[in-house]
Amino acid sequence: MKTALITGITGQDGAYLAEFLLKKGYEVHGVKRRSSLFNTDRIDHLYHDPHETGRKFTLHYGDLTDSTNLIRLVQETQPDEIYNLAAQSHVKVSFDTPEYTANADGLGMLRILEAVRLLGMTDKCRVYQASTSELYGLVQAVPQSETTPFYPRSPYAVAKMYAYWITVNYREAYKMYACNGILFNHESPIRGETFVTRKITRAVSKIALGLQERLFLGNLSAQRDWGHAKDYVEAMWLILQQDQPEDYVIATGVTTTVRDFVRMSFAHVGIEIEFSGKNEQEKGVIIDVDEERLSALGIDPSTIKFGQTVVKVDPTYFRPTEVDLLIGDATKAQTKLGWKPKYDLKALVTDMMDADLHLMRKEEYLKKGGFQTLNYFE
């Protein structure tokens, strides 16, 4: 039985990867941060009585900014594979917390590599770094592959650039099995609520159910290569199973604007919207409603109003420097790893919309039932 140590286990990818590795029979150790609120929602379902299932899943407190903690955890868990998924992963937030982002996202990987090296585990332990398509930043060429030059456009991307190169350097200097997965955007029903896809599917679900009037977004013209997180964690694992340690781009090869992602999400519930206006004045208005589709979903069509403005631009969400266009070329992963995504964008939108509609129905049910949340502060 192999042992894996996952940092960022409470995040989207950490949760899917933990589930994936447990199914493969791994013993999984995860690093979680201390928080004043419960932060294990995404992995709570993985707790099972090990006597009944034979599964091994253990959480440890830790932080990527604490090197002695990381050394101890690597020593105690003796992993065959480390997946470094922990990061302050929000690009816009990295402009507000640049130094912390550099520390966690950049130096964090150095601390892990050093822990493995100092403990004399370079022959035993393979290390995966969660690198990102944000490294490409300002468009140099498309589609972006392993050989496309980097031009990072945020403190997040600059920090990740350090982590990328320190991984390459430790591989070359110490013959470590250390690899970068350069993953393009990947989403899911458990995507963080402030990333654009999840923000959209949550809001569209609420609008359809009459729980919210409109959605405010930033740059609608940004183009992203969106895949499903379930497909992408499989690629992480494949990257660590090869004879030689190498870096791989993981992407679908299809790019879409934020605007079209909004359209597709509304279309899922039978609502057609049209965008008009430019830049900060742009807005999305309902122009058609498929009542049959709404009814089939159990939604009361009378909550939807023709001509209702459901999307507006709020410049607060603009970034000081933006990444305009990402489209990945995953030929190397397809050829060498045999990796191919199972989800296309439509299947991804369907998965996310179904999940968020389900979630928002709970809210609708409580609201209609007159349920009031207690106010603890009165």
Ligand code: NDP
């Ligand atoms: P999430 O933001 O969902 O999860 C990030 C995880 O890192 C959380 O578990 C978080 O803990 C943890 N974390 C944050 N800071 C620290 C720290 N200082 N020490 C320890 N743990 C920390 O990200 P994703 O799951 O979406 O992404 C996983 C990784 O892949 C990240 O490194 C991200 O930058 C990278 N990536 C993601 C892509 C994507 O499209 N999703 C694409 C390319 C790369 P907590 O729950 O307590 O906040």
Ligand code: GDR
């Ligand atoms: P990104 O993801 O920055 O690509 O980083 P995000 O979903 O935050 O933004 C994608 C694009 O949408 C535009 N946008 C908005 N973004 C957010 N969050 N909120 C809005 O209201 C909004 N309106 C428009 C953004 O400007 C951007 O162009 C994600 C993260 O998971 C990183 O950790 C990862 O490395 C990259 O994907 C690949």
